[in-house]
Amino acid sequence: MSSSCSGNCSGCSSACNSEEKLEKRLSLIKNKILVLSGKGGVGKSTVAATLALTLARKGAKVALLDVDFHGPSQPTLFSLQTATVEGNENGMFPVETEGLKIFSIGLVMEDADRAIIWRGPAKIGVLKQLFEDVQWGELDYMILDFPPGTGDEVLSACQMLTGSKRAVIVSTPQEVSLADCRKCVDFCKQVEVPIAGIIENMSGFVCPDCGHRHEIFSSGGGQKLADLAGCGLIAQLPLDPVFLQKCDSGDVAGALNSSPVIAGEMDKAASLLISRN
Numbered sequence: 108m109s110s111s112c113s114g115n116c117s118g119c120s121s122a123c124n125s126e127e128k129l130e131k132r133l134s135l136i137k138n139k140i141l142v143l144s145g146k147g148g149v150g151k152s153t154v155a156a157t158l159a160l161t162l163a164r165k166g167a168k169v170a171l172l173d174v175d176f177h178g179p180s181q182p183t184l185f186s187l188q189t190a191t192v193e194g195n196e197n198g199m200f201p202v203e204t205e206g207l208k209i210f211s212i213g214l215v216m217e218d219a220d221r222a223i224i225w226r227g228p229a230k231i232g233v234l235k236q237l238f239e240d241v242q243w244g245e246l247d248y249m250i251l252d253f254p255p256g257t258g259d260e261v262l263s264a265c266q267m268l269t270g271s272k273r274a275v276i277v278s279t280p281q282e283v284s285l286a287d288c289r290k291c292v293d294f295c296k297q298v299e300v301p302i303a304g305i306i307e308n309m310s311g312f313v314c315p316d317c318g319h320r321h322e323i324f325s326s327g328g329g330q331k332l333a334d335l336a337g338c339g340l341i342a343q344l345p346l347d348p349v350f351l352q353k354c355d356s357g358d359v360a361g362a363l364n365s366s367p368v369i370a371g372e373m374d375k376a377a378s379l380l381i382s383r384n
């Protein structure tokens with residue numbers, strides 16, 4: 108309820124009820140982690156999924172909210188393309204799998220290949236509904252997977268999400284990705300969301316035949332970004348073809364199990380987030 112309203116007026120009572128409901132739902136979520144990237148294709152959704160899984164494997168109550176309306180990846184990563192969303196008079200239930208609560212616009216679209224053509228206000232309305240109408244329950248962490256860049260969704264979420272929130276920025280090591288991530292760093296500073304850390308993805312490739320490490324996308328970029336942001340480089344994930352194949356086939360949990368290096372790095376990142384709650 109807004110501070111200027113007694114709640115008794117007829118004109119704004121439904122807006123006040125909606126705000127009250129939103130506040131109540133959000134007050135049950137201890138930590139909100141916003142996973143951001145400057146560009147698409149750098150592994151942001153994969154990092155959001157593996158971070159959520161790693162936190163859940165450490166015993167935390169975790170939800171993963173896919174806010175990438177134009178390219179929702181979480182249903183694919185968790186093989187949820189045919190999952191049905193249940194609900195009751197209090198709202199929808201997130202889908203539960205691998206110890207996580209998951210919700211994505213992709214779960215309620217009749218045709219997964221149909222493009223979503225929404226202007227900013229429509230996206231903001233849906234975003235609010237996802238916070239307000241999904242029965243998240245008590246959570247230690249909500250991991251939010253945003254579209255790349257710093258558009259309507261992330262700005263609105265920063266304004267709507269009350270309580271503790273932090274950002275994790277995902278970049279590949281090369282300049283084209285870093286340049287856009289510098290904008291994410293600046294965005295976080297402007298909206299006063301602390302940056303919990305940088306995750307450098309596709310950070311080198313170890314040849315399975317000769318064991319030699321190749322810096323395919325250059326090196327050192329993630330550390331430079333962390334220095335600029337004034338935070339830590341909390342994980343460096345190598346390119347791993349087996350990991351990719353498992354993620355693409357909808358087995359992100361198996362992907363994590365198949366790559367001890369990626370699992371170890373994500374474990375380090377999750378532990379750091381927990382230690383700084």
Ligand code: ADP
Binds near residue numbers: 152154344352
């Ligand atoms: P974004 O969310 O930034 O658009 P995705 O998470 O969808 O990117 O990842 C893009 C593609 O890269 C996916 O096919 C994913 O499986 C793959 N990928 C991500 N990280 C790695 C990695 N470390 N090694 C191999 N493939 C990866």
